[in-house]
Amino acid sequence: VCSSSVVGVTICFTKDKVLVRTTGMSAVVSFSASQYSSLLVGALARAHGTRALLASHHGPLATGLSPVAIFTSDVCVGHDPGWMHPEKPERLSGLLHAMRSQWVAEFGDSLQVLEPEINATEEQILRVHTPRHLQMLRDAFSRAQRWPLPVNLDADTAVSAGSESAALRAAGLVVAAVDTVFSNDSSLRRAFVMARPPGHHAEPERPMGFCLINNVMVGVAHAQAVHGVQRVAILDFDVHHGNGDAAMSLSEPLRMYASTHQSPCYPGTGTTKGRAGPHGQILSFPLQPGAGTTDFRQAWEELLPAVHEFAPEAIFISSGFDGHSEDPLAALKLSEEDFDWLTVKIAKLGGGHLPIISVLEGGYNVDALTRAARAHVNALSVRDPPALRCLTSHICSLYRQNTR
Numbered sequence: 262v263c264s265s266s267v268v269g270v271t272i273c274f275t276k277d278k279v280l281v282r283t284t285g286m287s288a289v290v291s292f293s294a295s296q297y298s299s300l301l302v303g304a305l306a307r308a309h310g311t312r313a314l315l316a317s318h319h320g321p322l323a324t325g326l327s328p329v330a331i332f333t334s335d336v337c338v339g340h341d342p343g344w345m346h347p348e349k350p351e352r353l354s355g356l357l358h359a360m361r362s363q364w365v366a367e368f369g370d371s372l373q374v375l376e377p378e379i380n381a382t383e384e385q386i387l388r389v390h391t392p393r394h395l396q397m398l399r400d401a402f403s404r405a406q407r408w409p410l411p412v413n414l415d416a417d418t419a420v421s422a423g424s425e426s427a428a429l430r431a432a433g434l435v436v437a438a439v440d441t442v443f444s445n446d447s448s449l450r451r452a453f454v455m456a457r458p459p460g461h462h463a464e465p466e467r468p469m470g471f472c473l474i475n476n477v478m479v480g481v482a483h484a485q486a487v488h489g490v491q492r493v494a495i496l497d498f499d500v501h502h503g504n505g506d507a508a509m510s511l512s513e514p515l516r517m518y519a520s521t522h523q524s525p526c527y528p529g530t531g532t533t534k535g536r537a538g539p540h541g542q543i544l545s546f547p548l549q550p551g552a553g554t555t556d557f558r559q560a561w562e563e564l565l566p567a568v569h570e571f572a573p574e575a576i577f578i579s580s581g582f583d584g585h586s587e588d589p590l591a592a593l594k595l596s597e598e599d600f601d602w603l604t605v606k607i608a609k610l611g612g613g614h615l616p617i618i619s620v621l622e623g624g625y626n627v628d629a630l631t632r633a634a635r636a637h638v639n640a641l642s643v644r645d646p647p648a649l650r651c652l653t654s655h656i657c658s659l660y661r662q663n664t665r
Contacts, residue, residue: 327450327451327643328373328449328642329451329638330375330438330452331375331452332435332437332453333353333356333360333454334376335357336430337427337434338353338354339421339423339424339427341411341423342419343411346411347589348457348458348625352624352625353455355631356630357455359631364635368638372638375441377434379434380426381436381474381479386479389482390475394463394464394465394468397414398425398468401420402424405425418468418470418473424458427456431454431456432460432480434456434476435476435479435480435483435620436480440487442616450615451616451642453621453637453641454621456620457621458472459471459472460478460479460505460579461504461505461622462503462504463475465509469505470501470504477495477579477622478505480620481509481516481577484618490574492517492573492574493515493517493576494610497519497520497522497581498561498584498600498603499522499584499622500523500583501522501528501591502520502522502524502526502545504531506520507530510538511539516542517543518543518544520544520546521564523547523548523552523584523592524549526591531547532547533547546560546564548560550592552594553586554596554599557593557595558602565606565607568610574615575616575618576607576616579620580619580622581624582623582630582637584599585597587628588624588629589625597633597635597636601639604636604641605640608640
């Protein structure tokens with residue numbers, strides 16, 4: 262069903278998508294209808310004057326889209342911590358299948374997929390990890406090459422024959438994303454690193470919690486050491502507190518770490534709401550088991566003003582989707598709409614112009630992870646000026662009318 266009831270706007274409705282073309286758009290833009298259902302309240306009031314608002318914006322803001330790059334690699338599927346382990350290869354292979362079979366077509370020019378063959382170097386890893394940590398990993402990787410079963414580092418964390426390549430590639434992809442986003446020759450300013458094993462539990466001297474190398478913090482340190490970035494905010498919405506991210510930010514006044522997470526829950530850190538650390542820039546907002554949309558959004562409504570006040574030059578995200586209601590490892594009751602909502606809020610920081618590098622962490626129900634990650638990528642690609650909000654309100658209204 263198509264509608265041209267707004268001058269200069271053509272809107273078509275399929276079973277699960279809304280396709281939009283406006284005057285001046287170079288391509289049709291695809292939206293998930295569910296992402297905009299929350300905008301229906303007050304739709305008529307916000308839609309008033311849409312034409313004038315659209316006319317007041319030019320360039321990327323006229324389409325509401327900002328290109329996003331996904332950095333990923335099949336090499337990262339090769340990490341296999343063992344039968345029945347929740348951090349299974351299917352987490353990434355499912356995402357790769359969805360990306361290649363659906364997302365590329367749906368997102369069109371607003372999505373670039375990059376699969377560089379780049380591994381993190383020893384120098385890059387040692388900016389955040391100790392030589393002892395690196396040697397511990399090397400010993401485990403060596404044993405895994407000689408042993409047919411996974412080699413355990415602790416009760417939760419194991420490596421296999423493919424783990425060394427996967428871990429070095431995962432951290433290397435974050436470095437590649439940093440180099441791209443901060444390059445003067447690139448138009449990309451937002452990236453999602455879709456890799457595994459995850460990293461936010463890995464401490465300076467200890468792999469733990471499914472994590473071998475702290476991927477996001479390797480990226481933060483690289484941005485600061487190589488690209489001259491100073492103030493960085495690391496935001497973490499994984500259901501588990503990122504003890505590794507926090508430890509690597511604790512003594513660094515130019516790094517702010519802010520997290521919502523379930524508590525009590527693994528790893529048992531971040532249990533007290535508020536600020537911590539010698540510089541007061543480690544922010545925790547623990548959520549009770551069973552907390553859902555309202556608690557989650559209220560928590561971030563409290564945290565984000567502090568992030569804004571910190572005035573970061575770049576944002577890194579530890580993007581864990583295991584707070585989803587369908588996830589087996591915890592008890593929060595979030596949906597993909599909550600991850601979309603938070604991503605939009607984060608993307609607005611700094612007037613919507615800050616470099617953003619998001620790195621996959623948890624999410625252990627493959628279907629829920631795929632849906633949530635897609636919502637996250639879509640939200641990263643959508644800038645939300647008043648013109649776009651008016652337009653999307655109108656889209657939702659027409660969608661409801663045409664799908665009753």
